[in-house]
Amino acid sequence: MMKKVLNVSLIATLVLAANGFAADVKPVAVIAVPAAAPVAVSAAPVIFQKPVALRGTVGDVQIQVNLRPKAEVDEGHEGEYFIFGNSHKILLAGDIEKDGVLFMEESVNGTDISGQWDGKLEGDVLVGTWMSADGSITKPFTLKIIPQAQKQTSSKAGKGVVSKQ
Incomplete structure (x- = not known):
C-alpha cells in the first residue's frame, strides 16, 4: 500500500x-x-456458520438440537438440545471442523460436563456417538438438518409427545 x-x-x-x-x-x-484486523472465519462447514437446527435420535429418544457459532467465531459452537416431551434444555459447547467432524460436551446443570458428542456430517445428516461423562453409557445419534421453512412451521410439533427413557 x-x-x-x-x-x-x-x-x-x-x-x-x-x-x-x-x-x-x-x-x-x-x-x-494500518490494515484492518483480520476477520475470524469459522473452520466449520458453511451450514454451521449460522444458527442451525437438527432433529433426530440419540439411542431411541427423539431430540432437537440448536447450534450456533459462538460470538467469537474462532472459539467454536454452542447451543442446546431438548428431548421431545421434556422442556428441560441441555447445554452444548464444542467444535465443528471444516471436514464436518464434531466434538461437543454437554451440561445438564450448566456447570458440570454430563456427556460428550463425537460425530461427523454426512450430507445433511450428523451421525455419531453420544457418551455419558463417565464413559459407562454410549448411544448412537443421527440428526438431520431442518430446513429453515420447516423450523418455523413445526415448532409446535413436539408438544404432547412422550419420550422413552
Missing part, C-alpha cells in the same frame, strides 16, 4: 516537473494506514 502511494506521488511530481511546475511542488507527506 505504501509503495503505491509513493509511486503515485513520484509520478505526480515528475509530471508537474515536466510541465515546468517543479518549483511549486512541495514534498508530500505519506501516512501509513
